[in-house]
Amino acid sequence: MGNDELILLNFWPSMFGSRVKIALEEKGLDYEYREEELPNKSPLLLRMNPVHKKVPVLIHNGKPICESNIIVQYIDEVWNDKAPLLPSDPYEKAQARFCADYIDKKLYEAGKKITWYKNKEGAEEGKKEVLEIFKVLEGALGDKPYFGGENFGYVDISLIGFYMWFHAYETCGNFSIEVECPKLMAWVKRCLERKTVAKSLGDPKIVYEIVLKFRKSWGLD
Amino acid sequence: MPTDEQLLLLDLWVSPFSTRVKIALAEKGLSYETQEEDVLGGKSDLLLKSNPLYAKVPVLLHNGKPVVESTNIVYYIDETWPSPQLLPACSYGKSRARFWADFIDKKVFDAGSSIWKTKGEELEAAKKEFIDILKKLEGAMGDKDYFGGDKFGFVDVILIGLTTWFYVYEKYGGFKIEKECPKFAAWINRCKKRDSVAKNYVDPERTYEFVGMLRKMHGVE
Numbered sequence: 001m002g003n004d005e006l007i008l009l010n011f012w013p014s015m016f017g018s019r020v021k022i023a024l025e026e027k028g029l030d031y032e033y034r035e036e037e038l039p040n041k042s043p044l045l046l047r048m049n050p051v052h053k054k055v056p057v058l059i060h061n062g063k064p065i066c067e068s069n070i071i072v073q074y075i076d077e078v079w080n081d082k083a084p085l086l087p088s089d090p091y092e093k094a095q096a097r098f099c100a101d102y103i104d105k106k107l108y109e110a111g112k113k114i115t116w117y118k119n120k121e122g123a124e125e126g127k128k129e130v131l132e133i134f135k136v137l138e139g140a141l142g143d144k145p146y147f148g149g150e151n152f153g154y155v156d157i158s159l160i161g162f163y164m165w166f167h168a169y170e171t172c173g174n175f176s177i178e179v180e181c182p183k184l185m186a187w188v189k190r191c192l193e194r195k196t197v198a199k200s201l202g203d204p205k206i207v208y209e210i211v212l213k214f215r216k217s218w219g220l221d
Numbered sequence: 222m223p224t225d226e227q228l229l230l231l232d233l234w235v236s237p238f239s240t241r242v243k244i245a246l247a248e249k250g251l252s253y254e255t256q257e258e259d260v261l262g263g264k265s266d267l268l269l270k271s272n273p274l275y276a277k278v279p280v281l282l283h284n285g286k287p288v289v290e291s292t293n294i295v296y297y298i299d300e301t302w303p304s305p306q307l308l309p310a311c312s313y314g315k316s317r318a319r320f321w322a323d324f325i326d327k328k329v330f331d332a333g334s335s336i337w338k339t340k341g342e343e344l345e346a347a348k349k350e351f352i353d354i355l356k357k358l359e360g361a362m363g364d365k366d367y368f369g370g371d372k373f374g375f376v377d378v379i380l381i382g383l384t385t386w387f388y389v390y391e392k393y394g395g396f397k398i399e400k401e402c403p404k405f406a407a408w409i410n411r412c413k414k415r416d417s418v419a420k421n422y423v424d425p426e427r428t429y430e431f432v433g434m435l436r437k438m439h440g441v442e
Binding site: 051060063065066067070071073074077078090091093094097098101102136 | 289290293357
């Protein structure tokens with residue numbers, strides 16, 4: 001794998017981009033990181049992801065792979081000699097895919113209701129939805145250290161990037177995730193102890209500042 | 222298939238997502254039982270227990286263990302009974318197939334629903350969006366006979382079931398796919414010749430009647 005060229009197009013606050021960073025780190029892969037200065041999109045990004053025009057995009061030897069969970073699965077399959085991210089058993093794989101899909105369908109949209117709220121009621125609605133989702137995820141986690149069981153894996157990678165946005169959710173929604181969902185926060189702290197995660201996540205306080213900046217530019221504040 | 226394997230599909234005859242799973246099962250030559258769910262009446266205990274989060278069909282129970290979300294089910298079927306393989310063999314090909322399956326799931330059914338649920342200007346906009354989506358999919362297929370290339374494959378399975386509702390969109394939208402996207406229409410006809418598709422393709426007139434009833438319930442008329 002010595003002469004593999006890997007380029008990651010990303011916007012560092014993206015919870016989806018961090019999935020890819022963590023997966024690359026877990027596999028011990030070298031890659032070139034290129035920051036997209038959103039909302040301005042580079043010609044490379046538009047060329048590599050013409051359908052969605054979104055980050056993250058992983059470019060492997062010139063060929064693009066898009067959609068974060070699909071990229072993580074690709075990384076897991078190509079570099080299958082170490083740190084397996086998905087279970088090998090088809091039924092457990094189906095459970096993992098279902099959980100990651102649930103996170104994708106629900107958490108991002110609910111979170112947006114909080115950070116881009118137009119009024120108190122909107123933020124409150126978003127907060128209720130986010131907390132419901134967190135409770136479901138705590139149920140799925142159960143007493144296990146990670147969603148996959150003993151080992152950090154696909155579902156953990158799918159969710160942990162959202163931690164960068166917790167401070168923004170808490171401040172805009174006026175609540176504490178530690179108080180409402182202590183089990184989830186215990187899982188977060190466990191994940192943050194991993195070097196691969198710690199070096200892949202940006203500062204939640206700076207994410208909140210970016211939220212404020214975008215809110216102002218969109219006339220929400 | 223060993224005789225002690227049990228497959229039960231929780232089904233709704235008109236659901237294009239159920240049709241998708243039935244086609245996948247047929248492609249693999251698998252026998253299964255079905256339990257028709259009356260989703261407009263009341264949902265069975267088995268459905269509510271098997272799919273507590275969404276309470277939706279289809280659900281595939283394999284030896285009593287549930288797999289939910291139709292695309293997830295098709296992945297599971299392909300992995301558990303690998304011959305004939307629906308996903309491409311190489312990792313990059315797999316990532317492309319997953320990308321288009323994800324695109325189809327995010328876009329096609331919702332865009333189609335916007336057609337039969339709306340009137341006037343909203344309907345015209347919905348129609349335009351739907352046709353744009355089909356054109357993007359035509360682009361993905363290129364000059365090949367199938368999305369899988371020369372062979373009917375994963376993306377073909379994911380998409381062909383949804384086309385059972387296209388007659389509904391054509392009637393309410395006042396357009397013909399054959400005229401707007403002839404390549405796409407040719408692909409539908411090509412797929413319908415396959416046994417797995419022909420045996421499971423729900424009569425479009427029956428679907429149209431069903432949606433007529435839904436429209437009344439949604440107060441669209």
